[in-house]
Amino acid sequence: MDITVAVDAMGGDHGAHITVPAVLRFLDRHPEVNVVLVGLPDAIESELRARKASVGPRLRIHPASEIVTMDEAPQSALKNKKDSSMRVAINLVKSGEANACVSAGNTGALMATARFVLKTIEGVERPAIAKMMPTASGGETCVLDLGANVDCTPEQLTQFGIMGASLVAAVHQKDRPTVGLLNIGSEEIKGNESVKAAAEMLRASKLNFHGNVEGNELFTGKVDVIVADGFTGNVALKTTEGLAKMLAEFLREEFTRTWWTRFLAVLAWPVLSHFKKRVDPRRYNGASLLGLKGIVVKSHGGADQMAFYWALKQAVTEAQSGVIQRITEQVREQLADLAATPVPAAQ
């Protein structure tokens, strides 16, 4: 199936300078994909020219005269920038001209605009941000929410479970993905009231609920989906980024200490680079805004070409696997089911 992706060409810390070459590389390797570059035509064309590329049947430019800045307040972007590259890219999904859109822009503005333009799927109270994380077993675990919703009700956490499981089911062709609830395990009081009630509700649902998981189980592959409120999820994600960066820097320091260690680094280059590749966060770039009536993928703002390439890949995979339809069906069925089942009160 041919897929068209609308790309917010101006979003992110580097704008068209990163998005355009990433798109060109992606089109080269994915003959079934078409791209609409949305943004200031001059900026986009100059990047195309610099790379001896031009528009054609698989690559169009759709003009948009404004840019949402990285620190702009979401409501201001929503009200005052109706012709922003971000908004117009989302509009193309709404109108059906594109099957998905990708933006490296301001997360808050992207979520607010996507919610306003595309609307949420029937039954979904709040969209969530989901991301695949690598696991020790060589697989991936989908974690959500990563920051869209600071305080979450048990109902919302349950909906995140349904959405995350639908995403994994569609993208990884898993029939009944396992779902875990991020909690703290070893202390006196296990979890706050909302998490306790969410556990009861998830247990009563038709999801393949596996119970509580702790922070260290983000990487064991014990479950396919991990549900958290956006505050906790965001802290866990950023902690991961910070630690990985520190460890990579320490490893680099150790291998550049003397001429002998530098020589060893050259000898061990294939080993070290294979290790680096396995844990390269760029390969996991591309967070999904789930719960909307359309596919929106958020790239890291500081993404380089390779990272943005992977965000494009995520959007295409979601479009090809019918994620939106799956979430819509699952939310409808499972919420009807939950409404019919009395949920035991949390203890």
Next chain:
Amino acid sequence: MDITVAVDAMGGDHGAHITVPAVLRFLDRHPEVNVVLVGLPDAIESELRARKASVGPRLRIHPASEIVTMDEAPQSALKNKKDSSMRVAINLVKSGEANACVSAGNTGALMATARFVLKTIEGVERPAIAKMMPTASGGETCVLDLGANVDCTPEQLTQFGIMGASLVAAVHQKDRPTVGLLNIGSEEIKGNESVKAAAEMLRASKLNFHGNVEGNELFTGKVDVIVADGFTGNVALKTTEGLAKMLAEFLREEFTRTWWTRFLAVLAWPVLSHFKKRVDPRRYNGASLLGLKGIVVKSHGGADQMAFYWALKQAVTEAQSGVIQRITEQVREQLADLAATPVPAAQ
């Protein structure tokens, strides 16, 4: 100054088999320290004999007939095990026979017992669990709470800031340690109500408050103390443990793939082992139960000899630097100060 440490010899996954040899090694290297091993005399003596060691002026055994199991409910341990090794070790701190105690036992039971026996410092609503984490700049950041308090009021978070800063000031001889509040930065709604109000209160305090920090800043050394509620702090800590374990495993896999990579691993052994040493979590074992009228250090339940050694070190350092007195003074002064300063309402 001579320091006496009461050691819960029976606590942890391995009990006396780990605690006794760790203590013997520690006594060897720290002539200013005395230890009281608390627990079943038979078990302790048999470990001492196996290592050709015996009691003496610097090493005593104090009998305790019960053991708190790792999964025992805190309230049950508190009520039913009044002669447990954990409780008796804490009693020795209370009576002044020991300057600090160390236990690798059940965290919930340790906190409940320590609170009951030692009581909290005047003005401290809830004790917190604090831990030093390594940073990229080669220093350490103190993070609290790591799981004792799931839901925290702004007042409690502010008290954690005062306690953490007092710990760092005493142990690292830093005059005005910088304090950050763990929050999420880039999203629409920055933090929940409690965190927003805590930020206002911390700003109004005499602490050297640096504002919000995100998860990735746990490892940059940007601030000396990071304050979080126990739920978020626990997830961040466990996430760190999980990721570090996965990366270590990946690195091991890459270096044991073929005979050539194994040969490289041998050549690069000094480099890899220096890297491993820098990030070895055992060196950071030993969490402090802060806010109590006595020093209680919690070792990881699965600690090996080296890890338990570092928990002993943490307890001795705290005892030598007068942490309890510092916290007591700072809490009294700063809370009086805060009461006199009108705190602006959170926006």
